[in-house]
Amino acid sequence: FNIVVLPGDGIGPEVAAAGVSALKAIGEVYGHTFNFEEKLIGGIAIDERNDPYPADTDAACLAADAVLLGAVGGPKWDLQPKRPEQGLLAVRKSMGLFANLRPMDVPASQAFRSPLKEEIVSGADMLIVRELTGGLYFGKQTRTDDRAVDECVYTVEEIERVARVAFEAARKRRNKVTSVDKANVIETSRLWRETVIKLHKAEYSDVELEHALVDSMAMHLVTRPKSFDVIVTENMFGDILSDLASVLPGSIGLLGSASLGSGKGLYEPIHGSAPDIAGKDLANPIGTLKSVAMMLRFSLNLSAEADALDAAIEAVIKAGQLTRDLGGTLAGSEVTKAIVAQIHA
Amino acid sequence: FNIVVLPGDGIGPEVAAAGVSALKAIGEVYGHTFNFEEKLIGGIAIDERNDPYPADTDAACLAADAVLLGAVGGPKWDLQPKRPEQGLLAVRKSMGLFANLRPMDVPASQAFRSPLKEEIVSGADMLIVRELTGGLYFGKQTRTDDRAVDECVYTVEEIERVARVAFEAARKRRNKVTSVDKANVIETSRLWRETVIKLHKAEYSDVELEHALVDSMAMHLVTRPKSFDVIVTENMFGDILSDLASVLPGSIGLLGSASLGSGKGLYEPIHGSAPDIAGKDLANPIGTLKSVAMMLRFSLNLSAEADALDAAIEAVIKAGQLTRDLGGTLAGSEVTKAIVAQIHA
Numbered sequence: 001f002n003i004v005v006l007p008g009d010g011i012g013p014e015v016a017a018a019g020v021s022a023l024k025a026i027g028e029v030y031g032h033t034f035n036f037e038e039k040l041i042g043g044i045a046i047d048e049r050n051d052p053y054p055a056d057t058d059a060a061c062l063a064a065d066a067v068l069l070g071a072v073g074g075p076k077w078d079l080q081p082k083r084p085e086q087g088l089l090a091v092r093k094s095m096g097l098f099a100n101l102r103p104m105d106v107p108a109s110q111a112f113r114s115p116l117k118e119e120i121v122s123g124a125d126m127l128i129v130r131e132l133t134g135g136l137y138f139g140k141q142t143r144t145d146d147r148a149v150d151e152c153v154y155t156v157e158e159i160e161r162v163a164r165v166a167f168e169a170a171r172k173r174r175n176k177v178t179s180v181d182k183a184n185v186i187e188t189s190r191l192w193r194e195t196v197i198k199l200h201k202a203e204y205s206d207v208e209l210e211h212a213l214v215d216s217m218a219m220h221l222v223t224r225p226k227s228f229d230v231i232v233t234e235n236m237f238g239d240i241l242s243d244l245a246s247v248l249p250g251s252i253g254l255l256g257s258a259s260l261g262s263g264k265g266l267y268e269p270i271h272g273s274a275p276d277i278a279g280k281d282l283a284n285p286i287g288t289l290k291s292v293a294m295m296l297r298f299s300l301n302l303s304a305e306a307d308a309l310d311a312a313i314e315a316v317i318k319a320g321q322l323t324r325d326l327g328g329t330l331a332g333s334e335v336t337k338a339i340v341a342q343i344h345a
Numbered sequence: 346f347n348i349v350v351l352p353g354d355g356i357g358p359e360v361a362a363a364g365v366s367a368l369k370a371i372g373e374v375y376g377h378t379f380n381f382e383e384k385l386i387g388g389i390a391i392d393e394r395n396d397p398y399p400a401d402t403d404a405a406c407l408a409a410d411a412v413l414l415g416a417v418g419g420p421k422w423d424l425q426p427k428r429p430e431q432g433l434l435a436v437r438k439s440m441g442l443f444a445n446l447r448p449m450d451v452p453a454s455q456a457f458r459s460p461l462k463e464e465i466v467s468g469a470d471m472l473i474v475r476e477l478t479g480g481l482y483f484g485k486q487t488r489t490d491d492r493a494v495d496e497c498v499y500t501v502e503e504i505e506r507v508a509r510v511a512f513e514a515a516r517k518r519r520n521k522v523t524s525v526d527k528a529n530v531i532e533t534s535r536l537w538r539e540t541v542i543k544l545h546k547a548e549y550s551d552v553e554l555e556h557a558l559v560d561s562m563a564m565h566l567v568t569r570p571k572s573f574d575v576i577v578t579e580n581m582f583g584d585i586l587s588d589l590a591s592v593l594p595g596s597i598g599l600l601g602s603a604s605l606g607s608g609k610g611l612y613e614p615i616h617g618s619a620p621d622i623a624g625k626d627l628a629n630p631i632g633t634l635k636s637v638a639m640m641l642r643f644s645l646n647l648s649a650e651a652d653a654l655d656a657a658i659e660a661v662i663k664a665g666q667l668t669r670d671l672g673g674t675l676a677g678s679e680v681t682k683a684i685v686a687q688i689h690a
């Protein structure tokens with residue numbers, strides 16, 4: 001398997017290295033060979049190539065079996081015309097990664113970490129499916145001295161393909177989809193809702209479907225997170241709601257994500273580049289390792305291996321071998337070592 | 346004082362009546378005369394006039410000293426081409442109500458009601474200032490069979506005037522403004538940030554200013570709500586974040602809002618029309634009464650009267666004279682009566 005690794009900025013390189021270690025361990029135990037190719041993206045790519053997404057990075061990503069990303073961005077590049085985030089948007093667009101999958105769960109044993117009261121959040125288990133290559137993120141942008149315009153565009157095809165991902169995922173989970181929009185105000189949301197309703201009727205009427213307005217949904221995620229199974233929404237709403245949901249487990253260091261298209265996928269932890277702790281071996285590797293488990297499952301078709309990695313992560317959390325964000329004392333690399341040891345066990 | 350009352354739909358008429366009772370009581374005690382004129386808006390206006398915002402409603406609102414709104418909307422009108430919400434958007438636009446003020450606080454004594462852990466939320470006290478007449482809400486909308494487009498537009502002038510409201514409010518509070526945007530992705534947000542920075546430098550450098558991305562802000566509101574004083578943001582982000590913040594006190598029945606322009610203001614509780622409990626005298630009137638207190642303060646320049654109403658509300662909450670959403674047993678009208686009695690006391 002050819003894996004492209006995009007370490008990126010801040011703690012990106014540390015957590016990406018953790019991902020590589022885990023894949024190597026999986027390879028040793030299960031007899032697979034992973035070839036790793038490291039490429040530049042984000043701030044470091046701006047520094048070294050004056051381009052947040054160089055052509056050779058793009059070529060490598062398009063040719064790879066899967067891509068592992070660390071994180072991009074940092075205050076260093078905030079005031080520049082070229083921004084690290086452009087690299088992230090570019091790889092999503094180029095690889096056609098239209099569906100961002102963000103699982104979030106709060107096992108009863110971990111609910112004490114949540115900012116929410118335990119009885120509200122304990123047992124919550126959802127999958128947010130965010131549309132990733134449309135909407136305000138990729139619409140035409142215009143700017144004069146005193147006026148700016150962003151276009152938010154959606155087509156039926158774009159909505160259908162991501163809704164399909166949500167319905168399919170729901171069938172493998174608790175069979176319920178909550179589609180989120182702002183259909184009482186904007187036109188793209190009305191098209192969104194109509195399209196989801198039609199697709200549901202035509203192909204997925206066995207799945208329970210409900211609709212929620214984005215403002216109400218922000219409330220529901222805090223007041224009754226257990227009511228949701230699969231949530232599907234457009235790009236900007238998905239950005240906001242998935243980040244909101246990500247704090248419910250009490251550390252954003254625990255969550256991974258998969259960005260999928262019709263071809264290969266890109267996998268990254270949901271946290272950012274955390275420049276304040278970069279280089280100190282403090283970063284929690286678990287979000288990245290969760291992403292690697294998704295890579296094994298979705299891109300490499302290795303579900304037993306994915307289960308093994310997930311189980312190794314679980315075991316290490318249960319054993320209390322934790323980084324500081326979880327109240328532990330271990331370095332990030334020590335947590336990775338513990339998980340690698342579990343894989344070998 | 347001429348007050349236009351727009352009861353609207355669902356529980357709107359009940360809570361609007363509570364607002365009228367409180368104003369009458371204030372009038373009696375402090376020697377003011379309030380003239381009330383009731384007008385149609387929303388679903389009921391569609392039913393009776395086939396127009397969610399009839400011309401005579403508009404004329405009355407424009408002539409009034411202040412407008413009190415109940416709530417609009419309901420499932421009855423969901424599938425119609427004319428929607429109740431259009432009435433709300435129309436009155437905002439026509440009256441030029443560009444700044445929506447939503448105070449939210451969680452007194453230590455009430456923190457037990459919050460979905461958040463008490464230590465995280467106790468003492469939180471913020472004011473969200475939402476831009477209300479720009480952005481995706483009022484941009485050009487286009488639609489073909491398989492494609493929809495919404496335009497998000499902002500001008501420097503639109504950003505400046507609402508940012509000014511936020512800075513002025515901060516000076517009367519804890520002197521801090523958090524401006525929320527998505528400047529790493531969209532053009533209107535970059536204009537937003539630049540404009541806020543320039544205005545701050547030119548006129549408000551005594552106020553502490555910080556910037557947050559909307560996705561991070563959704564996280565912060567749940568993980569560290571006490572860090573914020575005044576939050577200012579564009580229309581759609583403000584819709585989402587203010588609703589998110591509104592669940593922190595444990596009941597959305599407690600919060601009011603003011604929508605201000607260069608002229609008069611419109612005041613409404615932040616909750617919706619709650620058709621499920623409409624007509625049962627269960628609705629909590631406090632959100633509306635808080636809105637009336639803001640009306641007294643901002644539109645009628647009666648701060649002593651506003652303080653008296655706020656104090657009466659406080660006293661009744663402390664005395665445990667509560668509706669069901671707060672764990673009490675009283676009818677909405679009984680709570681109103683208790684507050685009116687306090688005003689007279």
Ligand SMILES: CC(C)[C@H](C(=O)O)[C@@H](O)C(=O)O
Binds near residue numbers: 530
């Ligand atoms: C860095 C930024 C462009 C990105 C986004 O908004 O999509 C990030 O917030 C994310 O969610 O992956």
Ligand SMILES: CC(C)[C@H](C(=O)O)[C@@H](O)C(=O)O
Binds near residue numbers: 185430433584
């Ligand atoms: C009803 C709807 C149009 C409205 C909005 O989105 O502005 C409401 O959610 C609000 O926040 O006042």
